[in-house]
Amino acid sequence: MWTLDEGISRLKESGTKITAQRIAILKRLEGRKDHPSAEQIYQELKRDFPTISFATIYSTAQLLAEKKLIQILTVDDKRVNYDPDPEPHGHFRCTACGHIEDIPITESLVETLKMGQDSTVSSVQLYMYGLCPSCNVR
Ligand SMILES: [Zn+2]
Ligand SMILES: [Zn+2]
Incomplete structure (x- = not known):
């Protein structure tokens, strides 16, 4: 499992642009064990980022998965769930x-x-x- 600082530096190392919304999504996922859904992350972030969209959450999650920071689960056929533990x-x-x-x-x-x-x-x-x-x- 990674800390927020490690997550940010991993993104920086790979040349990814760091935005406030990306940091906020990383922060929401850091150390979580409850496998939150995209919808849950969206609801939690909407208060601080009223303009955040589902598309931003999906594309950021995709990016974090490519950088091996999270896993995107399809254990539920109605939604995707995010897991900040990249280990199998x-x-x-x-x-x-x-x-x-x-x-x-x-x-x-x-x-x-x-x-x-x-x-x-x-x-x-x-x-x-x-x-x-x-x-x-x-
Ligand atoms: Zn039960
Ligand atoms: Zn898990």
Whole structure:
């Protein structure tokens, strides 16, 4: 996970223009574990940046993903979610409350899933669905 300062310097190093809106989006994502949706980020930023658009959030997220600062998740078929943890890991989404939880992906799990194939894996998207512990008891 990166800090806001590290995120900004990573963008600067790669020659990306630093704008107030880009910094604000980075700041909103820094250290978050709740996998916020684009809509959520938009609502949170609208107060300070009344002119911010969805397009800005989408394109900035795309940029941050290219620079390996975030992952863009499609675990929910109705929206995209952002994850500031760029390290490979899977996700579990509760179909009742929408909560998204991290699932560790180990080297040996990837090997198991490959079933002996010789291919080289460069990224993994693992999505699981079901009921989270608190929805399960209801
Ligand atoms: Zn739940
Ligand atoms: Zn995650």
